[in-house]
Amino acid sequence: MDSMSSLAPEAAVIARYEPVIGLEVHCQLATRTKIFCGCATGFGAAPNTNVCPVCLGLPGALPVLNRQAVEFAIQASLALNCKINNTSVFARKNYFYPDLPKGYQISQYDKPLSEHGWVDIEVDGPDGKYQKRIGITRIHMEDDAGKSIHDGFKDSERYTYVDLNRTGTPLIEIVSEPDIRSADEAHAYLTVMKQVLQYVAVSTCDMEKGHLRCDANVSVRLKGAEKFGTKAEVKNLNSFRFLKLAVDQEIERQVGIVDGGGRIVQETRLFNPATGETVTMRSKENAHDYRYFPEPDLVPLQISDAWIARVRETMPELPGSRRNRFVNEYGLREYDAQVLTAERPTAEFFEEVVKTSGDARAAANWVMGDLAALLKEAEKEITESPVSAANLGRLLKLIGEGKISGKIAKELLPKMATSGESPDVLVEREGLSQISDESALIKIIDDVIAANPKQLEQYRSGKTTVMGFFVGQIMKASRGQADPAVVNKLLQEKL
Ligand code: ADP
Ligand code: ZN
Numbered sequence: 001m002d003s004m005s006s007l008a009p010e011a012a013v014i015a016r017y018e019p020v021i022g023l024e025v026h027c028q029l030a031t032r033t034k035i036f037c038g039c040a041t042g043f044g045a046a047p048n049t050n051v052c053p054v055c056l057g058l059p060g061a062l063p064v065l066n067r068q069a070v071e072f073a074i075q076a077s078l079a080l081n082c083k084i085n086n087t088s089v090f091a092r093k094n095y096f097y098p099d100l101p102k103g104y105q106i107s108q109y110d111k112p113l114s115e116h117g118w119v120d121i122e123v124d125g126p127d128g129k130y131q132k133r134i135g136i137t138r139i140h141m142e143d144d145a146g147k148s149i150h151d152g153f154k155d156s157e158r159y160t161y162v163d164l165n166r167t168g169t170p171l172i173e174i175v176s177e178p179d180i181r182s183a184d185e186a187h188a189y190l191t192v193m194k195q196v197l198q199y200v201a202v203s204t205c206d207m208e209k210g211h212l213r214c215d216a217n218v219s220v221r222l223k224g225a226e227k228f229g230t231k232a233e234v235k236n237l238n239s240f241r242f243l244k245l246a247v248d249q250e251i252e253r254q255v256g257i258v259d260g261g262g263r264i265v266q267e268t269r270l271f272n273p274a275t276g277e278t279v280t281m282r283s284k285e286n287a288h289d290y291r292y293f294p295e296p297d298l299v300p301l302q303i304s305d306a307w308i309a310r311v312r313e314t315m316p317e318l319p320g321s322r323r324n325r326f327v328n329e330y331g332l333r334e335y336d337a338q339v340l341t342a343e344r345p346t347a348e349f350f351e352e353v354v355k356t357s358g359d360a361r362a363a364a365n366w367v368m369g370d371l372a373a374l375l376k377e378a379e380k381e382i383t384e385s386p387v388s389a390a391n392l393g394r395l396l397k398l399i400g401e402g403k404i405s406g407k408i409a410k411e412l413l414p415k416m417a418t419s420g421e422s423p424d425v426l427v428e429r430e431g432l433s434q435i436s437d438e439s440a441l442i443k444i445i446d447d448v449i450a451a452n453p454k455q456l457e458q459y460r461s462g463k464t465t466v467m468g469f470f471v472g473q474i475m476k477a478s479r480g481q482a483d484p485a486v487v488n489k490l491l492q493e494k495l
Protein backbone atom coordinates (compact mmCIF):
# COMPACT_ATOMS: atom_id res chain seq x y z
CA MET A 1 0.00 0.00 0.00
CA ASP A 2 2.78 2.39 0.87
CA SER A 3 3.97 2.69 -2.71
CA MET A 4 0.66 4.36 -3.55
CA SER A 5 1.31 7.18 -1.12
CA SER A 6 3.59 8.84 -3.65
CA LEU A 7 0.61 9.48 -5.91
CA ALA A 8 -0.51 12.69 -4.24
CA PRO A 9 -4.17 13.20 -5.16
CA GLU A 10 -5.34 16.50 -6.59
CA ALA A 11 -7.10 19.03 -4.39
CA ALA A 12 -10.39 18.41 -6.19
CA VAL A 13 -10.17 14.72 -5.31
CA ILE A 14 -9.30 15.42 -1.68
CA ALA A 15 -12.26 17.80 -1.52
CA ARG A 16 -14.65 14.90 -2.23
CA TYR A 17 -13.58 13.26 1.03
CA GLU A 18 -14.14 14.11 4.64
CA PRO A 19 -11.43 13.38 7.18
CA VAL A 20 -12.41 11.99 10.59
CA ILE A 21 -9.91 12.51 13.37
CA GLY A 22 -9.66 11.55 17.03
CA LEU A 23 -6.73 12.59 19.21
CA GLU A 24 -5.12 10.78 22.12
CA VAL A 25 -3.16 13.27 24.22
CA HIS A 26 -0.62 12.18 26.81
CA CYS A 27 0.12 14.73 29.48
CA GLN A 28 2.79 14.40 32.15
CA LEU A 29 1.49 15.47 35.53
CA ALA A 30 3.66 17.95 37.43
CA THR A 31 4.17 15.87 40.57
CA ARG A 32 7.50 15.93 42.38
CA THR A 33 7.62 12.16 42.59
CA LYS A 34 6.55 9.27 40.39
CA ILE A 35 3.07 7.78 40.30
CA PHE A 36 3.74 4.56 42.26
CA CYS A 37 7.01 5.24 44.12
CA GLY A 38 8.98 8.05 45.77
CA CYS A 39 11.54 8.56 42.99
CA ALA A 40 11.97 12.09 41.69
CA THR A 41 10.39 12.98 38.34
CA GLY A 42 12.97 15.68 37.53
CA PHE A 43 14.39 16.17 34.08
CA GLY A 44 18.11 16.06 33.36
CA ALA A 45 19.39 13.75 36.12
CA ALA A 46 22.18 11.32 35.19
CA PRO A 47 20.68 8.29 33.37
CA ASN A 48 19.19 5.54 35.55
CA THR A 49 19.65 7.40 38.82
CA ASN A 50 16.01 8.22 39.63
CA VAL A 51 14.99 4.60 39.95
CA CYS A 52 14.01 2.13 42.67
CA PRO A 53 12.75 -1.47 42.91
CA VAL A 54 9.16 -0.33 42.27
CA CYS A 55 9.70 1.58 39.03
CA LEU A 56 12.28 -0.97 37.90
CA GLY A 57 9.61 -3.64 38.28
CA LEU A 58 11.74 -5.84 40.53
CA PRO A 59 9.94 -8.90 41.91
CA GLY A 60 8.15 -8.31 45.19
CA ALA A 61 8.12 -4.52 44.96
CA LEU A 62 4.67 -3.04 45.42
CA PRO A 63 3.23 0.16 43.93
CA VAL A 64 1.66 2.85 46.13
CA LEU A 65 -0.52 5.41 44.37
CA ASN A 66 0.64 9.05 44.54
CA ARG A 67 -2.22 11.13 45.97
CA GLN A 68 -1.03 14.32 44.29
CA ALA A 69 -1.17 12.62 40.89
CA VAL A 70 -4.81 11.67 41.52
CA GLU A 71 -5.56 15.20 42.64
CA PHE A 72 -4.04 16.62 39.41
CA ALA A 73 -5.97 14.09 37.33
CA ILE A 74 -9.20 15.17 39.05
CA GLN A 75 -8.40 18.82 38.33
CA ALA A 76 -7.71 18.06 34.67
CA SER A 77 -10.95 16.10 34.44
CA LEU A 78 -13.01 18.92 35.92
CA ALA A 79 -11.31 21.50 33.71
CA LEU A 80 -12.18 19.38 30.67
CA ASN A 81 -15.80 18.94 31.76
CA CYS A 82 -15.50 15.22 32.43
CA LYS A 83 -17.61 13.25 34.85
CA ILE A 84 -15.38 11.60 37.44
CA ASN A 85 -16.09 8.00 38.30
CA ASN A 86 -16.28 7.36 42.04
CA THR A 87 -14.56 4.05 41.41
CA SER A 88 -11.92 3.49 38.78
CA VAL A 89 -9.64 0.53 38.32
CA PHE A 90 -5.96 0.24 37.38
CA ALA A 91 -5.15 -2.44 34.84
CA ARG A 92 -2.04 -4.04 33.42
CA LYS A 93 -1.42 -3.38 29.76
CA ASN A 94 1.10 -6.00 28.75
CA TYR A 95 3.66 -5.42 26.02
CA PHE A 96 7.34 -5.97 25.66
CA TYR A 97 9.76 -3.23 24.97
CA PRO A 98 13.34 -2.61 26.15
CA ASP A 99 12.38 0.56 28.02
CA LEU A 100 9.46 -1.02 29.86
CA PRO A 101 11.11 -2.99 32.67
CA LYS A 102 7.93 -4.36 34.26
CA GLY A 103 6.79 -5.86 30.97
CA TYR A 104 3.53 -4.02 31.40
CA GLN A 105 2.26 -0.50 31.86
CA ILE A 106 -0.10 0.22 34.73
CA SER A 107 -2.99 1.99 33.06
CA GLN A 108 -6.77 2.04 33.31
CA TYR A 109 -8.96 0.15 30.92
CA ASP A 110 -12.68 -0.48 31.27
CA LYS A 111 -13.13 1.72 34.33
CA PRO A 112 -11.24 4.97 33.65
CA LEU A 113 -10.90 7.90 35.98
CA SER A 114 -13.36 10.11 34.12
CA GLU A 115 -15.55 10.27 31.01
CA HIS A 116 -17.95 12.32 28.84
CA GLY A 117 -16.11 15.65 28.73
CA TRP A 118 -15.69 18.28 26.04
CA VAL A 119 -13.79 21.37 24.99
CA ASP A 120 -14.96 24.23 22.79
CA ILE A 121 -12.65 25.23 19.98
CA GLU A 122 -12.62 28.21 17.65
CA VAL A 123 -11.25 27.63 14.19
CA ASP A 124 -10.24 30.04 11.45
CA GLY A 125 -11.61 28.03 8.55
CA PRO A 126 -11.54 28.83 4.82
CA ASP A 127 -15.05 30.34 5.12
CA GLY A 128 -14.30 32.34 8.27
CA LYS A 129 -14.32 31.72 11.99
CA TYR A 130 -16.53 29.08 13.53
CA GLN A 131 -16.95 27.43 16.89
CA LYS A 132 -17.33 23.78 17.65
CA ARG A 133 -17.51 21.43 20.61
CA ILE A 134 -15.20 18.38 20.61
CA GLY A 135 -16.17 15.48 22.84
CA ILE A 136 -13.75 13.83 25.24
CA THR A 137 -14.42 10.14 25.58
CA ARG A 138 -12.30 9.46 28.64
CA ILE A 139 -9.34 10.40 30.77
CA HIS A 140 -7.30 7.70 32.43
CA MET A 141 -4.16 7.60 34.54
CA GLU A 142 -1.08 5.57 33.73
CA ASP A 143 2.66 5.35 34.25
CA ASP A 144 5.15 6.33 31.57
CA ALA A 145 7.77 4.02 30.10
CA GLY A 146 11.51 4.75 30.02
CA LYS A 147 13.44 6.09 27.07
CA SER A 148 15.49 4.34 24.44
CA ILE A 149 18.30 6.50 23.18
CA HIS A 150 19.24 5.32 19.73
CA ASP A 151 22.13 7.62 18.96
CA GLY A 152 24.63 6.36 21.52
CA PHE A 153 28.20 5.74 20.37
CA LYS A 154 30.95 3.80 22.09
CA ASP A 155 34.28 2.85 20.52
CA SER A 156 32.79 4.07 17.23
CA GLU A 157 30.10 1.40 17.46
CA ARG A 158 26.44 2.38 17.54
CA TYR A 159 24.53 1.42 20.64
CA THR A 160 21.04 1.90 21.90
CA TYR A 161 20.94 2.95 25.51
CA VAL A 162 18.03 2.72 27.89
CA ASP A 163 17.35 5.43 30.46
CA LEU A 164 14.74 4.44 33.03
CA ASN A 165 14.51 7.77 34.84
CA ARG A 166 11.19 8.50 33.13
CA THR A 167 9.76 5.08 34.01
CA GLY A 168 6.84 5.54 36.37
CA THR A 169 6.28 9.22 35.68
CA PRO A 170 2.55 9.98 36.07
CA LEU A 171 0.56 10.58 32.90
CA ILE A 172 -3.01 11.17 32.01
CA GLU A 173 -4.24 10.09 28.62
CA ILE A 174 -7.06 12.17 27.21
CA VAL A 175 -8.98 10.45 24.43
CA SER A 176 -11.19 12.52 22.17
CA GLU A 177 -14.29 11.45 20.30
CA PRO A 178 -13.81 11.20 16.53
CA ASP A 179 -15.33 14.70 16.23
CA ILE A 180 -12.42 16.46 14.56
CA ARG A 181 -12.71 17.13 10.82
CA SER A 182 -9.50 18.86 9.73
CA ALA A 183 -5.88 19.46 10.65
CA ASP A 184 -6.87 22.99 11.69
CA GLU A 185 -9.49 21.63 14.09
CA ALA A 186 -6.93 19.19 15.50
CA HIS A 187 -4.53 22.09 15.99
CA ALA A 188 -7.21 24.19 17.70
CA TYR A 189 -8.18 21.26 19.94
CA LEU A 190 -4.61 20.71 21.12
CA THR A 191 -4.20 24.45 21.64
CA VAL A 192 -7.21 24.65 23.95
CA MET A 193 -6.19 21.43 25.69
CA LYS A 194 -2.71 22.76 26.42
CA GLN A 195 -4.05 26.11 27.57
CA VAL A 196 -6.53 24.52 29.97
CA LEU A 197 -3.99 22.07 31.42
CA GLN A 198 -1.51 24.89 31.98
CA TYR A 199 -4.17 27.05 33.59
CA VAL A 200 -5.01 24.42 36.17
CA ALA A 201 -1.26 23.88 36.51
CA VAL A 202 -1.41 20.10 36.45
CA SER A 203 1.37 20.02 33.87
CA THR A 204 3.96 22.30 32.34
CA CYS A 205 2.82 20.93 28.95
CA ASP A 206 6.36 21.53 27.73
CA MET A 207 6.20 19.76 24.38
CA GLU A 208 9.94 19.88 23.80
CA LYS A 209 10.42 17.83 26.95
CA GLY A 210 7.62 15.47 25.95
CA HIS A 211 5.31 16.62 28.72
CA LEU A 212 2.52 16.84 26.16
CA ARG A 213 2.41 14.45 23.21
CA CYS A 214 -0.29 13.51 20.86
CA ASP A 215 -1.33 10.54 18.73
CA ALA A 216 -3.63 11.31 15.81
CA ASN A 217 -6.17 8.74 14.59
CA VAL A 218 -7.16 9.57 11.05
CA SER A 219 -9.61 8.09 8.57
CA VAL A 220 -11.35 9.42 5.46
CA ARG A 221 -14.79 8.82 3.99
CA LEU A 222 -16.62 10.16 0.97
CA LYS A 223 -18.51 13.32 1.92
CA GLY A 224 -22.03 12.37 2.87
CA ALA A 225 -21.11 8.79 3.73
CA GLU A 226 -22.29 7.65 7.12
CA LYS A 227 -19.84 4.93 7.98
CA PHE A 228 -16.37 5.87 9.21
CA GLY A 229 -13.44 4.65 7.17
CA THR A 230 -10.67 2.47 8.58
CA LYS A 231 -8.32 4.55 10.68
CA ALA A 232 -4.56 4.69 10.95
CA GLU A 233 -2.88 6.08 14.04
CA VAL A 234 0.10 8.45 13.78
CA LYS A 235 2.10 8.23 16.99
CA ASN A 236 4.06 10.63 19.12
CA LEU A 237 3.54 14.03 17.56
CA ASN A 238 5.45 16.36 19.82
CA SER A 239 4.75 19.75 18.27
CA PHE A 240 1.77 21.64 16.89
CA ARG A 241 3.46 21.93 13.54
CA PHE A 242 4.08 18.21 13.28
CA LEU A 243 0.49 17.49 14.26
CA LYS A 244 -0.81 19.62 11.42
CA LEU A 245 1.69 18.34 8.88
CA ALA A 246 1.14 14.71 9.87
CA VAL A 247 -2.66 14.94 9.75
CA ASP A 248 -2.68 16.66 6.36
CA GLN A 249 -0.16 14.20 5.00
CA GLU A 250 -2.15 11.26 6.34
CA ILE A 251 -5.39 12.57 4.79
CA GLU A 252 -3.63 12.89 1.43
CA ARG A 253 -2.15 9.43 1.66
CA GLN A 254 -5.45 7.81 2.57
CA VAL A 255 -7.47 9.64 -0.09
CA GLY A 256 -4.86 8.57 -2.64
CA ILE A 257 -5.35 4.95 -1.66
CA VAL A 258 -9.12 4.95 -1.25
CA ASP A 259 -9.78 6.97 -4.39
CA GLY A 260 -7.56 4.61 -6.32
CA GLY A 261 -9.77 1.73 -5.20
CA GLY A 262 -7.40 0.56 -2.47
CA ARG A 263 -8.03 -0.29 1.15
CA ILE A 264 -6.59 1.37 4.28
CA VAL A 265 -4.74 -0.96 6.59
CA GLN A 266 -5.43 -0.38 10.26
CA GLU A 267 -1.98 0.29 11.64
CA THR A 268 0.28 2.50 13.70
CA ARG A 269 2.40 4.94 11.75
CA LEU A 270 5.25 7.31 12.54
CA PHE A 271 5.64 10.83 11.21
CA ASN A 272 9.05 11.57 9.79
CA PRO A 273 9.67 15.32 10.14
CA ALA A 274 12.57 15.14 7.68
CA THR A 275 10.43 13.89 4.78
CA GLY A 276 7.06 15.16 5.98
CA GLU A 277 5.64 11.66 5.42
CA THR A 278 4.15 9.05 7.69
CA VAL A 279 5.53 5.51 7.54
CA THR A 280 4.34 2.18 8.83
CA MET A 281 5.57 1.36 12.31
CA ARG A 282 3.58 -1.76 13.13
CA SER A 283 0.21 -3.24 12.39
CA LYS A 284 -2.36 -2.05 14.89
CA GLU A 285 -2.58 -4.10 18.01
CA ASN A 286 -6.03 -4.65 19.43
CA ALA A 287 -7.05 -4.53 23.06
CA HIS A 288 -6.78 -8.32 23.29
CA ASP A 289 -3.12 -8.13 22.21
CA TYR A 290 -2.42 -6.28 25.43
CA ARG A 291 -4.11 -8.94 27.59
CA TYR A 292 -5.48 -6.31 29.94
CA PHE A 293 -6.35 -7.47 33.43
CA PRO A 294 -6.99 -5.62 36.71
CA GLU A 295 -3.76 -4.68 38.52
CA PRO A 296 -3.68 -7.09 41.48
CA ASP A 297 -1.29 -4.92 43.52
CA LEU A 298 -3.58 -1.89 43.66
CA VAL A 299 -7.06 -1.57 45.14
CA PRO A 300 -9.68 0.21 43.02
CA LEU A 301 -9.32 3.97 43.19
CA GLN A 302 -12.17 5.46 45.23
CA ILE A 303 -12.89 9.14 44.75
CA SER A 304 -15.69 10.45 46.92
CA ASP A 305 -18.00 13.28 45.91
CA ALA A 306 -16.64 15.19 48.90
CA TRP A 307 -13.10 14.92 47.51
CA ILE A 308 -14.26 16.06 44.07
CA ALA A 309 -16.07 19.00 45.67
CA ARG A 310 -12.95 19.96 47.62
CA VAL A 311 -10.85 19.94 44.46
CA ARG A 312 -13.51 21.90 42.59
CA GLU A 313 -13.24 24.68 45.17
CA THR A 314 -9.52 25.13 44.50
CA MET A 315 -9.94 25.36 40.71
CA PRO A 316 -8.82 28.61 39.10
CA GLU A 317 -11.01 30.48 36.65
CA LEU A 318 -10.53 28.88 33.23
CA PRO A 319 -9.45 30.74 30.09
CA GLY A 320 -12.86 30.72 28.39
CA SER A 321 -14.79 32.27 31.26
CA ARG A 322 -11.95 34.63 32.05
CA ARG A 323 -12.02 35.84 28.46
CA ASN A 324 -15.75 36.55 28.67
CA ARG A 325 -15.29 38.32 31.98
CA PHE A 326 -12.56 40.56 30.58
CA VAL A 327 -14.94 41.62 27.81
CA ASN A 328 -17.92 42.19 30.10
CA GLU A 329 -16.24 43.53 33.20
CA TYR A 330 -13.43 45.58 31.68
CA GLY A 331 -14.95 46.40 28.29
CA LEU A 332 -11.98 44.92 26.44
CA ARG A 333 -12.16 44.01 22.79
CA GLU A 334 -12.63 40.28 22.13
CA TYR A 335 -9.18 40.06 20.55
CA ASP A 336 -7.43 41.80 23.45
CA ALA A 337 -9.23 39.59 25.95
CA GLN A 338 -8.06 36.55 24.03
CA VAL A 339 -4.43 37.68 23.98
CA LEU A 340 -4.48 38.60 27.67
CA THR A 341 -6.03 35.31 28.79
CA ALA A 342 -3.98 33.01 26.59
CA GLU A 343 -1.67 32.32 29.50
CA ARG A 344 -2.62 32.48 33.13
CA PRO A 345 0.39 34.54 34.33
CA THR A 346 -0.40 37.23 31.73
CA ALA A 347 -4.05 37.35 32.80
CA GLU A 348 -3.08 37.65 36.44
CA PHE A 349 -0.48 40.32 35.76
CA PHE A 350 -3.02 42.31 33.75
CA GLU A 351 -5.63 42.14 36.49
CA GLU A 352 -3.16 43.41 39.04
CA VAL A 353 -2.26 46.33 36.79
CA VAL A 354 -5.98 47.10 36.50
CA LYS A 355 -6.34 46.98 40.26
CA THR A 356 -3.56 49.50 40.88
CA SER A 357 -4.25 51.77 37.93
CA GLY A 358 -8.02 51.64 37.84
CA ASP A 359 -7.85 51.81 34.04
CA ALA A 360 -8.43 48.54 32.19
CA ARG A 361 -8.01 49.90 28.67
CA ALA A 362 -4.68 51.50 29.51
CA ALA A 363 -3.60 48.34 31.34
CA ALA A 364 -4.45 46.22 28.28
CA ASN A 365 -2.58 48.56 25.94
CA TRP A 366 0.53 48.68 28.09
CA VAL A 367 0.68 44.98 28.93
CA MET A 368 0.27 44.01 25.26
CA GLY A 369 2.32 46.93 23.96
CA ASP A 370 5.22 48.55 25.79
CA LEU A 371 5.60 45.88 28.46
CA ALA A 372 5.44 43.02 25.93
CA ALA A 373 8.10 44.75 23.82
CA LEU A 374 10.29 45.27 26.86
CA LEU A 375 9.98 41.61 27.87
CA LYS A 376 10.72 40.45 24.35
CA GLU A 377 13.81 42.64 24.23
CA ALA A 378 14.98 41.27 27.60
CA GLU A 379 14.01 37.69 26.58
CA LYS A 380 11.97 37.32 29.73
CA GLU A 381 8.64 35.73 30.60
CA ILE A 382 6.00 37.87 32.25
CA THR A 383 6.55 35.93 35.48
CA GLU A 384 10.10 37.37 35.51
CA SER A 385 9.05 40.87 34.48
CA PRO A 386 11.57 43.45 35.71
CA VAL A 387 8.65 45.87 36.10
CA SER A 388 6.17 44.62 38.68
CA ALA A 389 2.45 44.73 37.96
CA ALA A 390 2.00 47.11 40.88
CA ASN A 391 4.60 49.54 39.52
CA LEU A 392 3.14 49.44 36.03
CA GLY A 393 -0.24 50.12 37.61
CA ARG A 394 1.22 53.13 39.47
CA LEU A 395 2.69 54.44 36.24
CA LEU A 396 -0.70 54.33 34.52
CA LYS A 397 -2.28 55.98 37.52
CA LEU A 398 0.18 58.87 37.27
CA ILE A 399 -0.85 59.34 33.63
CA GLY A 400 -4.53 59.12 34.55
CA GLU A 401 -4.12 61.75 37.23
CA GLY A 402 -2.34 64.04 34.79
CA LYS A 403 0.87 63.95 36.84
CA ILE A 404 2.96 62.76 33.89
CA SER A 405 2.40 62.64 30.15
CA GLY A 406 2.13 59.40 28.18
CA LYS A 407 5.38 60.30 26.48
CA ILE A 408 7.25 60.63 29.77
CA ALA A 409 5.69 57.35 30.93
CA LYS A 410 7.09 55.56 27.90
CA GLU A 411 10.53 56.89 28.78
CA LEU A 412 10.13 55.89 32.38
CA LEU A 413 9.28 52.23 31.74
CA PRO A 414 12.82 51.09 30.79
CA LYS A 415 14.21 53.06 33.74
CA MET A 416 11.78 51.27 36.04
CA ALA A 417 12.96 47.98 34.54
CA THR A 418 16.61 48.77 35.18
CA SER A 419 16.29 50.14 38.70
CA GLY A 420 13.22 48.26 39.86
CA GLU A 421 12.06 51.53 41.42
CA SER A 422 8.49 52.74 41.54
CA PRO A 423 7.51 55.44 39.05
CA ASP A 424 6.67 57.80 41.91
CA VAL A 425 10.25 57.70 43.16
CA LEU A 426 11.68 58.22 39.66
CA VAL A 427 9.33 61.08 38.79
CA GLU A 428 10.15 62.79 42.06
CA ARG A 429 13.89 62.38 41.76
CA GLU A 430 14.18 63.31 38.10
CA GLY A 431 11.66 66.12 38.35
CA LEU A 432 9.53 64.71 35.59
CA SER A 433 6.06 65.52 36.78
CA GLN A 434 3.82 67.17 34.27
CA ILE A 435 3.69 70.95 34.50
CA SER A 436 0.11 72.08 34.71
CA ASP A 437 0.81 75.00 36.96
CA GLU A 438 -0.24 78.02 34.87
CA SER A 439 2.36 80.47 36.07
CA ALA A 440 5.20 78.07 35.25
CA LEU A 441 3.72 77.41 31.82
CA ILE A 442 3.07 81.06 31.03
CA LYS A 443 6.77 81.74 31.37
CA ILE A 444 7.68 79.01 28.88
CA ILE A 445 4.95 80.14 26.49
CA ASP A 446 6.09 83.75 26.61
CA ASP A 447 9.65 82.69 25.86
CA VAL A 448 8.60 80.56 22.89
CA ILE A 449 6.40 83.31 21.44
CA ALA A 450 9.18 85.87 21.86
CA ALA A 451 11.66 83.60 20.11
CA ASN A 452 9.42 83.11 17.06
CA PRO A 453 8.15 86.49 15.86
CA LYS A 454 7.70 85.33 12.27
CA GLN A 455 5.31 82.54 13.22
CA LEU A 456 3.47 84.92 15.52
CA GLU A 457 2.88 87.27 12.62
CA GLN A 458 1.67 84.41 10.40
CA TYR A 459 -0.79 83.38 13.09
CA ARG A 460 -2.11 86.89 13.57
CA SER A 461 -2.55 87.31 9.81
CA GLY A 462 -4.94 84.35 9.88
CA LYS A 463 -2.77 81.24 9.45
CA THR A 464 -4.10 79.49 12.56
CA THR A 465 -2.40 76.18 11.71
CA VAL A 466 0.78 77.69 13.14
CA MET A 467 -0.80 76.91 16.50
CA GLY A 468 0.54 73.36 16.21
CA PHE A 469 4.05 74.70 15.71
CA PHE A 470 3.85 76.66 18.95
CA VAL A 471 2.49 73.71 20.93
CA GLY A 472 5.34 71.58 19.64
CA GLN A 473 7.95 74.17 20.61
CA ILE A 474 6.46 74.51 24.08
CA MET A 475 6.38 70.75 24.65
CA LYS A 476 10.00 70.62 23.56
CA ALA A 477 11.03 73.47 25.82
CA SER A 478 9.35 71.73 28.75
CA ARG A 479 11.03 68.41 27.93
CA GLY A 480 7.64 66.87 27.31
CA GLN A 481 6.40 67.79 30.72
CA ALA A 482 3.91 70.51 29.88
CA ASP A 483 0.26 69.51 30.24
CA PRO A 484 -0.98 69.80 26.63
CA ALA A 485 -4.52 70.75 27.63
CA VAL A 486 -3.36 73.67 29.75
CA VAL A 487 -0.84 74.71 27.09
CA ASN A 488 -3.57 74.85 24.46
CA LYS A 489 -5.81 76.97 26.64
CA LEU A 490 -3.09 79.45 27.65
CA LEU A 491 -1.65 79.68 24.16
CA GLN A 492 -5.02 80.58 22.69
CA GLU A 493 -5.36 83.39 25.21
CA LYS A 494 -1.85 84.68 24.52
CA LEU A 495 -2.01 84.61 20.76
P1 ADP B 1 -8.66 1.64 19.46
O1 ADP B 1 -9.47 0.57 20.09
O2 ADP B 1 -8.11 1.29 18.13
O3 ADP B 1 -7.65 2.27 20.39
P2 ADP B 1 -10.60 3.61 20.05
O4 ADP B 1 -12.03 3.39 19.74
O5 ADP B 1 -10.15 3.46 21.47
O6 ADP B 1 -9.71 2.77 19.08
O7 ADP B 1 -10.26 5.08 19.59
C1 ADP B 1 -8.99 5.61 19.68
C2 ADP B 1 -9.04 7.00 19.08
O8 ADP B 1 -9.35 6.91 17.70
C3 ADP B 1 -10.10 7.90 19.67
O9 ADP B 1 -9.58 9.20 19.79
C4 ADP B 1 -11.22 7.87 18.65
O10 ADP B 1 -11.95 9.08 18.64
C5 ADP B 1 -10.48 7.71 17.36
N1 ADP B 1 -11.22 6.99 16.32
C6 ADP B 1 -11.99 5.89 16.47
N2 ADP B 1 -12.47 5.50 15.27
C7 ADP B 1 -11.98 6.37 14.35
C8 ADP B 1 -12.09 6.48 12.93
N3 ADP B 1 -12.79 5.61 12.19
N4 ADP B 1 -11.45 7.48 12.33
C9 ADP B 1 -10.71 8.35 13.03
N5 ADP B 1 -10.57 8.30 14.35
C10 ADP B 1 -11.19 7.31 15.02
ZN1 ZN C 1 11.01 4.42 41.77
Ligand code: MG
Nearest residue numbers: 024175286287
Ligand atom coordinates in the same frame (compact mmCIF):
# COMPACT_ATOMS: atom_id res chain seq x y z
MG1 MG D 1 -8.17 2.78 22.50
